Amino acid sequence: MKKIKVGIIGAGGYGGVGAIELLLDHPKVEITGLFAKQDIGRPVSDIFPHLKGFCDLMVFDPEDTAAPSDFDVVFYSTPDGVGQKGARKWLDRGVKVLDYSGDFRFDDPATYCGYASRIGARQEHASPDLLPRTVYGLAELHRKEIAKADLVGNPGCFAVSCILGLAPAVKSGIIDEKSIICDAKTGVSGAGKKVNPAYHYPARYDSMNAYKISGHQHVYEMERELGLLAEKDIKITFTPHVIPMTRGILSTIYCSLKKREDINNVLEVYKSFYRNEKFVRVFGPERAQSTSDVRESNFCNLSINVDERTGKLIVISMIDNLMKGQAGSAVQNMNIMFGFEETTGLLRPGRFP
């Protein structure tokens, strides 16, 4: 079978290398072009030496007209603002586009504007006419639309963990949707490859912090997606934290149950919601689960708990922020967009220790 051709824009970052690692092992894909703003003209294995002998493709400037351009799909593993300018040229040629940023997570200009204001970005989208074509790339909620889409906005890493942790409770109506609090902890790789004094090894090795308290942009897509499920407006209290580790998000989600619920009933709500999902594993409160259980895999592990003393549902949602939170979701979406088996190239348990 002919392999599809993939180009990656932003190949020099963590999102890019994550896609390369996964696609190298994907039987139906060939990487045919890599683009970045730095390290132009060097093999990507100079930037990521572990790739030597596996992927030694040259890195091109995205503006280079002599660069490869024969792709079936292009990944924009780039910050906010890049994909919205570049996507059209690919779409016009029939090339599908997967964007990692917030550029294509919202399907109308007004909603995008609300998001853009949160990140201090220009609030006018560069390609507003493309927005109605885009689909929010969380397969567990939008599989059918993704299958038909040629433009997908990959979800934010925190959003993946919180939405998957909340969707069954919100959809089933067992919780008071005004009571949702998400306390999220992420490893440092969530902030990307760019150096930052706060992530310099000696500053970070034995220290954690909260940041953007009540102001993180991912809450926007959580509220939108969960609002669609609830069929009403939802507001979420969300606090992200940075933890001295590399891979992993653990979101601790608190909601008030509308009425006293037995843990088994709640567990059944979750198991039923995800009964056909390959990448969501639902557990009861039986054991202390760790992010190492999902490290380097595309899984989301959910631990469902009820605090009977306070009537709270407490969900612990764990993902690898660079996998299910980024490149893994991207490959899952690509599989759906091209009609491949959804799990192709993604069925790996990760590594321990």
Add this chain to the structure above:
Amino acid sequence: MKKIKVGIIGAGGYGGVGAIELLLDHPKVEITGLFAKQDIGRPVSDIFPHLKGFCDLMVFDPEDTAAPSDFDVVFYSTPDGVGQKGARKWLDRGVKVLDYSGDFRFDDPATYCGYASRIGARQEHASPDLLPRTVYGLAELHRKEIAKADLVGNPGCFAVSCILGLAPAVKSGIIDEKSIICDAKTGVSGAGKKVNPAYHYPARYDSMNAYKISGHQHVYEMERELGLLAEKDIKITFTPHVIPMTRGILSTIYCSLKKREDINNVLEVYKSFYRNEKFVRVFGPERAQSTSDVRESNFCNLSINVDERTGKLIVISMIDNLMKGQAGSAVQNMNIMFGFEETTGLLRPGRFP
């Protein structure tokens, strides 16, 4: 001036070495006896080699009748169940006692029984008649009683961070006391020096987890102390997490404000409550604070935030779990019990990086 004589029972653990380090630098104290269940007959600097030349006292079995016994105060840096059996013999001789465990955090047998059931311990206290003499050793709330006490129960590390983070809000009545959620993250040293597969370096280095969801014993003393301040029963939703770092607790505390409050008013409530406190520093939402700001010091840093969208007060409370959360609080209590300046031996900023 004659120095007071201190004995430390449980000198081989993190709580013990923390006390030794602080007391070595305390101008009014002399360590005259060290006790442990292991390493009997060896100098403590064999167990903790950094102490070589600073403290080379021999470790005695607590049962050894030939061991030193001339003390003004004894620290029980021991697990639950030890101090309650040993305290009487010291008290009877006029020696003051400071206990790190839950044994003397509650001043009546019934309350202790509730605590003991949480930790799966024998619910009958070994010395119930001593309980009315004990004081809960959080200086910021009980300074006057501590000054008169000869028996003090040092608070739990999570409790220190959460109670200090909540006390002004609860006391002032600005929050709905039924809405309190504490999401606490601790470094691994909180679990002590004892080996554990979950804290083996390769298992822990890149992994975090929640544990004892809704069931951690420290919630008991939080509810008791905050209930006293509120003059009503309080129930708290509390989830502890273990983070791959050594020192530090960061508790993220969520409460519903009774009415819309300006951040400056809330900040004033906190600043006013702690205006005379040397070891509590109150900050607004102006910057991302880190546990490294309090590492190796006796401070509690509080960052006060209001989420206007959801009407929540969000307090980030940070301590070094081995200092303000353990040995630092113990020395602070000892200073108060002996009429020393409260900050003696504790005014150090910690180290960075």
Add this chain to the structure above:
Amino acid sequence: MKKIKVGIIGAGGYGGVGAIELLLDHPKVEITGLFAKQDIGRPVSDIFPHLKGFCDLMVFDPEDTAAPSDFDVVFYSTPDGVGQKGARKWLDRGVKVLDYSGDFRFDDPATYCGYASRIGARQEHASPDLLPRTVYGLAELHRKEIAKADLVGNPGCFAVSCILGLAPAVKSGIIDEKSIICDAKTGVSGAGKKVNPAYHYPARYDSMNAYKISGHQHVYEMERELGLLAEKDIKITFTPHVIPMTRGILSTIYCSLKKREDINNVLEVYKSFYRNEKFVRVFGPERAQSTSDVRESNFCNLSINVDERTGKLIVISMIDNLMKGQAGSAVQNMNIMFGFEETTGLLRPGRFP
């Protein structure tokens, strides 16, 4: 094609889980039995939760007569002393055996005795008659013998890094073989999954140490293998160190060059020696290489340097101690023993970050 059946004894340790992870992804292998001394009767995914859904086989006691026994090859991922007692029963049935320990690294009882005395073990081998059948499992030096063997002793992790770093220099005769010094640094996983106060997270997170100075048992096999290449006795000064990280060995190897050599000539000696090797990558002094370049892969990266001021050859040899240093080498050996393509299931670049 019919898959070969593999049994793993010692499935609950790092060597066992490493083999499981690799074999799950190996197209010609089926894992049909797992054995351990602990967690009997539980699925292996209870011990290693990341395996859930990938490998949920029950763990059996190796002594259990009702346990699976239909294998083509058995991996002894066990400490010294276990494989030498168990191997015979499998060999007698025509089942091949791969042992991770020192039990089958030496092909005569006298040499084994020298090794055993180093580790304080019983010096008489339990199955001395099997020793002449065994082959030292370093494929780069013994590929042909491994192909014919039914009993292979997997090399020690430090030995892999030092022998591969030294073999070309020793074989070519460019160095004074009396001058060899190997300074090796390993991540903590090299010590296995068993808890140890020295590897408790808080004790290890910001500390390194040397140990077994001049006394580590792996030097024995290094001297034997390099002596065979040099055709003379070789003595090596070897110092291992433990570093606060999980995966990786970096051995810094110092030897006196017999005469002034140009770096390019020395580099050519190495490139030529390894010209047909898939898992050894030879580099000049051009860049600072890191163990992350080989993390989670089966590669050995060598950086070749000459210190012209002192006439030293300095080789930096890097492996993942759990891959090329353990499970990866085992699978490589298995591939050779069964006539599979040597790289089957092993051609992966690892993950970054």
Add this chain to the structure above:
Amino acid sequence: MKKIKVGIIGAGGYGGVGAIELLLDHPKVEITGLFAKQDIGRPVSDIFPHLKGFCDLMVFDPEDTAAPSDFDVVFYSTPDGVGQKGARKWLDRGVKVLDYSGDFRFDDPATYCGYASRIGARQEHASPDLLPRTVYGLAELHRKEIAKADLVGNPGCFAVSCILGLAPAVKSGIIDEKSIICDAKTGVSGAGKKVNPAYHYPARYDSMNAYKISGHQHVYEMERELGLLAEKDIKITFTPHVIPMTRGILSTIYCSLKKREDINNVLEVYKSFYRNEKFVRVFGPERAQSTSDVRESNFCNLSINVDERTGKLIVISMIDNLMKGQAGSAVQNMNIMFGFEETTGLLRPGRFP
């Protein structure tokens, strides 16, 4: 007693904050001026929040003529090239100068030139006439000259560990001085506070590397100092490594013994050499020592070993690179320069864990 006044240039780096932390606790010193190139006009506790309430001095531009200038001593905690330009103005006013860089480690222009060429710096010293006044600030070797000096060049961190580890062996003549190999491992803080892709947390957390193989500039001062002791030229093979930890240098030093030596004789050479030293602790091979034994203290721990099989002396030399390797040595030198007890403000055991 009147306190001496100290100014610190380069207060925003690790060397600066280390000096501040130590001097805050020094009974004979007052910090009266802080200078940096960044964060001008802000209190230093904005840069290092743990200092809040301990040191809130404003940071000045070193060029600011309105800045404080009434000092008894100035610390240049700055990179190569800064102190050599600034020192004169202080010296001319009778202010003593302590420089952390290589600028004043060499007392003649020609030797400095050799050093400068190693670091790619301008080879002509900016103040060559000052060089004859400077003293190499390793108190254990140059105590008397330091006492008389008004200009001291603090030694390099690697140099401290290697020179202290070698001095007794070199001075006593028991080793072949042509055989010296130093394999040094440092925590990341040795590279300073400046961000660097190689020290970004996710890149570094589970990876180590060698660098500047045969080319690190610290070897220059090691050879000079040890040559003085040996009264002959010495060349050293030196390889530095970066380890994923924050504080600590462990140097493993290999030398050929001229003749077979009993470990006790060698140990006696070391103990005798350092018998009056307060900050050097000499140990035999009895236990695995760790850098945590010296973390946050001014000690150098030496473990002396003899490999009888190969006739090598193996010394493990451990320091905290930011203390004895930097700010601690600086304060020790200051104490000597001002006639204070040498250990003033430095007698602390560090912290564990």
